Amino acid sequence: MTSPQQLSFARQHARTQRFTLGAPRSFTVSPDGERVVFLRSGSGTDRVNRLWVKDLGAPDEEARIAADPGVLLNGAQERLPAEERARRERAREGSGGIVGYAVDAEAGLAAFALSGRLYAVALRAGTPRRLAVPGPVVDPRPSPDGRHIAYVARGALRVTGADGEGDRELAGREEGEGADVAYGLAEFVAAEEMSRSRGFWWSPGSDRLLVARTDTAEVRRWWISDPAHPDRRPTEVPYPAAGTPNAEVRLLLVGLDGSRTEVVWDRARLPYLARVHWSAAGAPLLLAQSRDQREAVYLAVDTETGATTPVHREEDPAWLELFAGVPAWAPDGRLVRIADEGGARVLVVGDRPLTGARLHVRAVLDIGAHDVLVTASAGEEAEAPETGEIHVYRVGGLGVERLSEGPGVHTAVRTGAVTVLVSARPETSGAAVRVLREARRPVVIDSYAETPVLTARPRFTEAGARRIPCAVLLPRGHRESDGPLPVLLDPYGGPHGQRVLAAQNAHLTSQWFADQGFAVLVADGRGTPGRSPAWEKAVHRNLLLTLDDQVEAVQELAGRFPFDTGRVAIRGWSYGGYLAGLAVLRRPDVFHVGVAGAPVTDLRLYDTHYQERYLGTPQDEPELYAAHSLVTDDGLSAPENPARPLMIIHGLADDNVVVAHSLRLSAALLAAGRPHEVLPLTGVTHMTPQEQIAENLLLLQVDFLKRSLNMK
Template sequence: MTVNEPSVPLSFPRQYARTQRFTLGAPRGFTVSPDGERVVFLRSPSGTRSHQLWVLDTGSGAAGRERVAADPDELLGGATEQLSAQERARRERSREGSAGIVAYAVDGAVELAAFALSGRLFTAELRAGTARELRTPGPVIDPRPSPDGRHVAYVARGALRVTGTEGEEDRALAEPEDAHTTYGLAEFVAAEEMARSRGFWWSPESDRLLVARVDDAPVARWWIADPAHPEREPERVPYPAAGTDNAEVRLFLIGLDGDRQEVVWDRRRYPYLARVHWSGNGAPLLLVQARDQRTQVYLAVDPATGTTRTVHVDEDPVWLDLHPGTPAWDPRGRLVRIVDEGGARVLAVGDRALTGAALHLRSVLDIGENDVLVAASAGTEAKDPETGEIHVYRVNELGVERVSEGPGIHSAVRGGGVTVLSSARADAPGSVARVLRDGTEVAVVASYAETPVLSARVRLTEGGARRIPCAVLLPSTYEEGDGPLPVLMDPYGGPHGQRVVAAHNPHLTSQWFADQGFAVIVADGRGAPGRSPAWEKAIAGDLTPTLDDQIEALQGLAGEFPLDLGRVGIRGWSYGGYLAAMAVLRRPDVFHAAVVGAPLSDLRLYDTHYTERYLGGTPQERPEVYEANSLVWDEGLVGAESPARPMMIIHGLADDNVVVAHSLKLSSALLAAGRPHEVLPLTGVTHMTPQEQIAENLLLLQVDFLKRSL
């Protein structure tokens, strides 16, 4: 905006895009020092994408004081941030769209932080609040201080390197043997599907590291081109599609003195290295999975020899899920894990389950001397469960105590008697981060996030005989007696993607669509997380229940809300895009138009760990299952004889997760079947759409299409 340009209030689509879904300015990435004196976090000034590193002091005399520990603008001297291809890929896997300091790691005392900025290595003294650059070969990825704060390990050009915190004795501990090999980085499926973004782990004694070696030579190569720039060569990327070879992952113990020992386990039987945990409570701990994900083994590593012993084995006839914060040792050396047992998802410590069917465990947040801090939603035997809520609980042998208060979505980070409790509610925008010492509030971390120009008037309810969790949003100006409204189903509707939550901001886009004249319904049917193991696993080998439940929710709510069932649209992205396309292709009697964003149209083209889990095997083993669950197949389009419904297909041409071939195959099949449709290709856009103008215009184009079609 120029000096003389009048200030014009932002529309919701522009504000939503500019603030990256109202995340900019909100504090995140909390760490509490073990002495409870400092809370470290990331936060960007409102209206900018560049995150700074902050410290909040909690000690006597300074409680609540916030200070900047590292400012990227100062450290880069105002220069534009430059990212390597590997760093861009890491951010794509973690859906990170902001800039500046987007991640950091700390030493054991939380006195030193290390972070990468524009491919350069920086450290910050958190007590003093000073930051400086360490001269290293670059571009630097994922720097992490040793627990004693004397060294920083990082990855550069596929090599794991280490340097002193004064910048001395920088050296490579493990260098790639060829162009296919890296040390210290997570492979594609680990980062995309297992939530393991790391590839190296320090020992508690700071004298050695566990380092993943990834060889992607076995992985098939795909080409991702930019048709808007025909002068550029296509990018050649390894992509492990269902039924094809994964990268080969090995693990090594590497000492600072150069000593190297391979960690040995049955990698042929358990090729997936899902988790690594190394703390002072016990030996290095691995969780490795079979390719079919029905068996996983917890292994303790002997640091002297690299040999492993089995600590525990989990088996499930359908699949085994991975959970944040587990596995780990508690201070008494007992294994902490989350397990499906007796129809419930429970916390197990050692050989004993400490929770029951009243709670559905989501993650382990912290393991203390006398308790485990967890996040959980209501289980199958909960009394008066509230739709979409997640709470924080303290669990030990004596029982379960809820820490969070009031309806909402809560999470926590803890250390040294201090807990940062973050809470979002359905009736207020954003979230609040309260700093508690022994349960008493000592500070509130300031949020610079913008206040949305609209408010979500969400009603959380249940629909249909299955009591499907739903969120319903009507136009802000709607009054009783205005008559029925065209309906927009707005789901994700698949694994990992809970959308019916007791928080305000996740429903803002749905409210904006409602304000355009729709009754918007968000439904989390079978397959979505947060209810029970049986609910999530009901889609094994057959994804159509996710569509059936959208229909059941819609019809179940029709008697309670002003829904015009003769005008029903559906929109979605990724799995939601797959679901939207399936809705109009297979049930045109119910759905009359669809916005199909980045859909998985042919499941043979999606990755191994995800697809083989939910379809129960590879395309070679179960070709009929892949055919039945895909929207298109070589023999033609599923449902080609049914009535055609308007469809807008949107896809980023640079998407390396759900590649654009999915949408191109779908469009070709529609064309061959004589079905009119629209295709909107997004040049230079990946699976995320962080670009401000693109994100804004996508909302406007979608509502225009839906109004025309309905």
């Protein structure tokens, strides 16, 4: 039976969307230092975000609502156009209302889309207005001077005056171009894998734009159906699986006067348009990658001819990582980038590295006249380990200064002398938001997020000779005399997914599983971010090392924690789901039961930019793909490889890791005579935002694990 306490957390966890609802986010600071703009819903269970403004001139006054979807829609249900649903899925956005906005250079005008309609609001105590333009509207963005708003509608980039007058198409399908061509939108792999969600960029002078043109005609079509509703047509999805054609991406310079010039670079050699930067400090700047991601070239664009000139070129025998905030120009015209040099990940301005091996730089947050604001973790040569911590640093002529204080996961937004510092800590839930101003007391922006009914108690440590970062969670009130506990590994364990974080909310679900009677282990092995370039790139051509590190972590920590290594379980989602399936199939000597959520099982079915980075193409590396695949695993039929219970969970509407992965694994297990359970989730994508589904998934998983391990 499930206790009220257990049920309470599962329901609370689901209702609050993992305690994210009600938390302020998406901050913008006005250049005059007078306002902070942000999004926040009305409570810890309210999914509808509103646009808020905090007036720093009156810091003791409550923030005011600049735009309320409930008022704007007169209480009607929000209706999302297909392009917006896809954009939110790529961003893993589960809330509603105003989930994104953009402002002009002075942060005086904001624009946003709501139910496919365009709204603009003057942030100096103005009221929102709906602008009558063709829709459905996606990704509206004001020009820097605040006089125009550009947006995407039906695959075309359009522009209107900020007053709603003079709407017109700037870039749309020309004669002979079909529905496969779109202007102003990011293609699938850009949004899913490159963290580039945008498809157009205003010039600093507000007179023209850079516009991406995508053509998916050569991309293979997949069909996402809903078997629970056979009366509905399947959804057609252009999905670039490993080894198959990508979308063709071009870039155009489009003027408000109707001029149109194509930006020219060697797209055959550098097909991935990964970054675009356009500021008053220099010419438009592009970062283009080769398909194998071992080469990247920074290109400056001639805005008169569209020709490009290489500014910097990088190569790496494994791959070149992409980073937030770079490349960009410093105000003095020097190139700002993050690079892997000398075994470290460093900040480089011009030709000069400004950080060394003591810091592992992760992102650029802001570039000022005299310094650069970054987030970073402790590097390999740090004086002391800081397991799971991420801090904010100022890097400049005076050296490196840490802005954030105390253990935690910190980030920031800065404009001029005003910094919004967001700090999540291991001992308290949620994140504290403080507005820092020179020589003035900090201003707090309140969070309405709920306080969890339980408190996570992660014990941070390192395991094995490789010092694998780990967090161990034991049941509340557990005593040494209680004896060893069944072990549950709860990893993501793969690239771009750090789970061992010095933040309370990161470990709440793991603590809930621990309170069900498990010793929970979260381990970030090779391939996970935040430690060193060598650590991340160790998995090049060998993602199986991620399983080796999970094995090493549980075996080495068994001597220090009450682990019953005769009862070891593993659960995970996405890459973690792949890892769970891999564990019970390849290492049944260590793992006795697994729960694989939305697992990648046939790596040929995953996208180009991600999968080819690690394994190359299936055409060039068929043996590698076979060695990593769960559906061609020779061990499935090996008599010395005992069957272990495996629960497979998958959303039928998932267009990222499609349900074919789980269906092929189930078919292979059935053919090998291996019992397993499959839990299909009707209407669910790669996220599980539905309250009842998210809650019951936790309860069903713990029931399966207990049954399989003969726990009382």
